[in-house]
Amino acid sequence: MSKKPELQHLDTSKRPERIPIDGPRNILSIPGQDPNFHYTWQFGDPGNLERFLNAGYEFVAAEGNAGDATIDKPSRLPGMGTALTCVSGPKTLYALRIRQEWYDEDFAKAQAQIDEQERQASTPSHEGGYGDVKKSGGTQFKGGHRLS
Secondary structure (H helix, E strand, O other), rough: OOOOOOOOOOOOOOOOOOOOOOOOOOOOOOOOOOEEEEEEEEEEEOOHHHHHHHOOOOEEEEOOOOOOOOOOOOOOOOOOEOOEEEEEOOEEEEEEEEEHHHHHHHHHHHHHHHHHHHHHOOOOOOEEEEOOEEEOOOEEOOOEEEEE
């Protein structure tokens, strides 16, 4: 009778965490985020990165890989040092960050504009009605009804 070979047990202590095929993916997380900054990913389209840099954003230095292991390795680009990047089809995404206080200020200004536009859109043109229209011939409408 032949002897069965013994199975060797694999050392799984050094293996990266297994991610199931149908499990959630974390492809755009940025490791080691500073809570004093707001982080975002932006496409490197012409003019787009310059717009963000002019607004006070800076490139996130690559100190490892973002998200899952499928993310590209950090790249060295002229003037950017080592930037954290991710290739998305034919385009490249760049990790950027801005001071949280600046982000909050910008967000508050944008929200104030939205609030004002909503206020104007919901304010009657005069007391008692919405959407009053006066035609050049003198015919007046109020609430969809002809007044004269």
